[in-house]
Amino acid sequence: MSQTIFGLTGQIALVTGAGRGMGVGIARMLGRLGAKVVVNDFYAERAEETVAELRKEGIDAFAAPADITDYQQVAAMVAKVTEEIGAIDILVSNAGVPTDGMGYKKFLESTPDDWQKFVDLNMFGLMNACHATVPGMVERGYGRVIAITSESWRAGLPMGIAAYAASKAGAVGFIRHLAAETGRSGITVNALSLGTMNNWDSDALAKKTCFVPRAGSPDDVGAGVAYFASKEASWVTGQVLPLNGGSLTA
Template identity: 65%
Template sequence: MEPLFSLRGKNALVTGAGRGMGLGVARALARQGARVAINDFYQDRADAAAEQLRSEGFDVIGVAADITDPAQLKQMVTAVNQAFGSVDIFVANAGVPTGGMGYGKFLESDPAQWQQFLDLNLNALLHAAQAVMPGMLERAWGRFICITSESWRAGVPMGIAAYAASKAGAVGFIRQLAAETGRQGVTVNGLSLGTMNNWEGSEKIAAKSCMVPRAGSPEDVGAGVAYLASTEASWVTGQIYPLNGGSLTA
């Protein structure tokens, strides 16, 4: 009998996994036995991350693509299907454009700034679902997981309105897609992150705002995704799981 939460025999594709939270997700899935394709916008970063995990004994490849480009996204999924035979687990982790967050007051922002967040956090999600879902539905098994943010349900004075709006759109899509696929063995869920340790000052803020007084880590995110990707989570779909150290409880 396989141990709990084993992903042996499953194939995963994780976007934005060349570093940070995405790399933590890729490592966690690989530790559970999955073969993992690490996507990044930059080929050298995808390759370096893949080499790092291969040196740890995991079966991993790197695949570069701009996932906001539907053609590149489709080509990437095709490449992973050719390399692994299937994409059983898809994790939409990439969430910040290559130019960065671009903090600032919404009323002073340019619509071009909004579009990059909508393209990455919403439109890319739609295209990804159309690319990977047919295979999952045909096999009657699949996990479609989106890394989202607690900014979709809590206003913060950080100047991230467009980012938060794009994440809120993703939440709505997750719930609707889950309603279409659950009866066919494919689950769709989101993992909603609070204050993470990937920016300066996060630990100080988390110490004040979180019941567990620290910022979240790549390992925390990886563990949450590994559960949602597992067979044991087959009765979980259409859900947005908070991963926030207790900073929000409603």
């Protein structure tokens, strides 16, 4: 009997920040490939709404609200998921925008409080989720970790997002080191680096800057995650895949 390429049947995937936007696309794609999908979001109602939407499509989905920047909440969430649903095989660290929004500010006009929220979410949020889930993967000899980062870490932009970009660069450094620590235990750790996405009024910019003249979509992100999550990608780790329509090629 032939196996479906990129099939994830029988696996359990936790997607953080999956109550909206790119996270929904990731959860939907993993679910369509057969995974049981655990939808995390800071807001419980948003997680529940996404789960209801996915279940209407026949996807096995579960809500797991928690503040990903709070290690104790993350550890409790993972313990509950493991007990009630099963061991987590795939972690997608997608949460990336603070609850109060991006708050675009030039660095010299910002304060340490402005910086902290990005570091807490994009670095410590990723580290919290990995620290809670990866030991179980190591124990079982199998796991996939995918971090969602941003092309802002690769190119300077006058947009007032220096702290955000720095936190995303930190996430890239972290996944490379975690990949080095866990590769011999059957774990792969990779990142998708997103360019101009359609979660804001971005089409005009994308048409000017991307070889493929459109903004990226949740489906695009879901497809990239599906590859990294698959058994077919078992020899890919410590890598960053640009998903940017060709806006950056170096």
